[in-house]
Amino acid sequence: MENLARLLKEHPFLHGLEERHLEFLTGCAANVRYGADEFLFKEGQESNASYLVRSGRIALEISVPGRGLTQLQTIEAGEVLGWSWLYPPYRWQFDARAVEPVRAFALDGNCLRTKCEADHDLGYEVVKRFLRQVHTRLERTRLQLLDIYN
Amino acid sequence: MPAGSEIAAANHSADPMMPRFLRVRRTVKETHDTITLELEDSQAAPRFAAGQFNMLYLFGAGEVAISISGSPGRPETLVHTIRGVGSLTVPLLRARRGDMLGVRGPYGSAWPVEEAARRRSDLLLLAGGIGLAPLRPVIYEVLRRRGEFGDVIILCGARTPADLLYRRELARWRAHPGITLKLIVDRAAAGWSGRVGVITDLLGAVQFDPANTIAMACGPELMMRFSYHELLRRGVPAHHVYMSMERNMKCAVGFCGHCQFSSVFICKDGPVFRADRIERLLGIREL
Numbered sequence: 212m213e214n215l216a217r218l219l220k221e222h223p224f225l226h227g228l229e230e231r232h233l234e235f236l237t238g239c240a241a242n243v244r245y246g247a248d249e250f251l252f253k254e255g256q257e258s259n260a261s262y263l264v265r266s267g268r269i270a271l272e273i274s275v276p277g278r279g280l281t282q283l284q285t286i287e288a289g290e291v292l293g294w295s296w297l298y299p300p301y302r303w304q305f306d307a308r309a310v311e312p313v314r315a316f317a318l319d320g321n322c323l324r325t326k327c328e329a330d331h332d333l334g335y336e337v338v339k340r341f342l343r344q345v346h347t348r349l350e351r352t353r354l355q356l357l358d359i360y361n
Numbered sequence: 362m363p364a365g366s367e368i369a370a371a372n373h374s375a376d377p378m379m380p381r382f383l384r385v386r387r388t389v390k391e392t393h394d395t396i397t398l399e400l401e402d403s404q405a406a407p408r409f410a411a412g413q414f415n416m417l418y419l420f421g422a423g424e425v426a427i428s429i430s431g432s433p434g435r436p437e438t439l440v441h442t443i444r445g446v447g448s449l450t451v452p453l454l455r456a457r458r459g460d461m462l463g464v465r466g467p468y469g470s471a472w473p474v475e476e477a478a479r480r481r482s483d484l485l486l487l488a489g490g491i492g493l494a495p496l497r498p499v500i501y502e503v504l505r506r507r508g509e510f511g512d513v514i515i516l517c518g519a520r521t522p523a524d525l526l527y528r529r530e531l532a533r534w535r536a537h538p539g540i541t542l543k544l545i546v547d548r549a550a551a552g553w554s555g556r557v558g559v560i561t562d563l564l565g566a567v568q569f570d571p572a573n574t575i576a577m578a579c580g581p582e583l584m585m586r587f588s589y590h591e592l593l594r595r596g597v598p599a600h601h602v603y604m605s606m607e608r609n610m611k612c613a614v615g616f617c618g619h620c621q622f623s624s625v626f627i628c629k630d631g632p633v634f635r636a637d638r639i640e641r642l643l644g645i646r647e648l
Contacts, residue, residue, distance in 0.1 A: 268554075268556070270549075270557065281548075281549075282548075282549035282553070282557045283557065284557050284558050285555075285556045285557045285558060287556070287562075287565075287566060288566075289565065289566075290565075310554050311554065351558055351559050351561070351562060354559040354561070354583075354584075354587060355547050355548075355558070355559055357583060358520070358547065359489070359490075359580075359581040359583050359584055360489060360490040360518070360519060360520035360524065360547065360580075360581060360584075361520060
């Protein structure tokens with residue numbers, strides 16, 4: 212557990228987090244690995260985790276009728292995948308596939324929700340960090356939508 | 362090597378509106394809408410600096426400004442990469458070996474390659490789409506004089522994998538031990554296992570010392586604006602960021618005013634600008 216806490220602390224998403232919060236979050240974390248082409252989750256499944264990516268590449272994909280499988284974005288080391296566990300109905304909206312072998316920390320969504328409710332200081336810190344991720348991803352998506360190279 | 366303005370002054374002691382006529386030596390189809398033309402110049406060909414452009418004259422059609430994408434060390438082979446998007450560039454895609462083109466130039470300002478060498482700076486090149494073409498001469502210079510620069514990072518974005526330019530060279534640059542190269546596309550296609558997203562994403566994937574980095578960005582204006590802000594956010598000083606601007610250039614020597622950008626002319630004051638000097642102009646809608 213001590214080792215996991217030390218490793219978690221090194222992930223950019225958790226940089227600067229207070230020790231007591233980090234300790235609290237470590238109880239929700241697990242080390243996970245996925246092989247190339249393995250799915251982390253699929254659209255419609257229950258969303259029960261966030262993934263703090265340590266290495267590898269994950270593609271967010273969706274199947275579009277008439278167009279087939281479409282890759283929306285890739286998530287890399289140092290980034291975070293998934294926040295659908297934050298709000299009902301707690302379902303993934305896209306498929307996430309490991310394009311190459313992936314190592315990540317999985318933060319259990321149910322555990323996070325419970326701990327954030329129990330400690331609002333932690334909750335504020337966690338939500339603020341997820342909001343930054345959402346903000347960055349939204350900015351990125353807007354740029355993609357502009358299709359600036361066309 | 363002298364800066365772009367010095368080269369331009371030396372080369373244009375004669376009538377700057379008079380083209381010389383050069384033969385197409387080779388054409389390379391880069392993508393479905395982009396080709397590279399190699400023009401045969403004389404041994405006494407005007408020298409050019411990385412970042413400068415020529416006016417290419419297509420008989421019966423007119424003139425268009427195109428950045429030079431070849432090596433400054435080989436001025437006798439003038440190389441231009443052209444994306445067919447307008448009434449002049451689309452016909453240029455049909456140019457064949459042996460065709461004659463009129464050429465005026467080189468014109469404009471240059472990338473700060475010499476400044477980077479003098480300071481032994483790290484280089485961060487951000488190329489979006491056809492924007493890799495005006496940056497390629499920088500890469501050639503870096504490869505020719507690798508020991509004069511610090512770390513070299515090249516970040517390339519394109520619409521799709523099929524729109525990536527110079528794919529063989531990209532593979533060579535990627536394999537070069539002194540270069541870090543990262544690619545990203547807006548939209549993936551089957552078989553693409555690289556990154557999908559926007560070019561600013563790549564800034565998070567590379568390590569660089571912001572204070573010792575000179576960044577050069579070329580691509581759609583919006584891409585350069587976002588890249589500039591992201592570079593500032595990551596601590597690169599504003600006066601270390603350069604971008605190559607594009608406007609409707611006609612005379613290329615500041616006579617006609619077609620490319621006027623507030624108080625500057627893109628053709629003679631640019632196309633390469635230090636970003637902090639034009640920053641306030643970038644957000645003005647009317648410009």
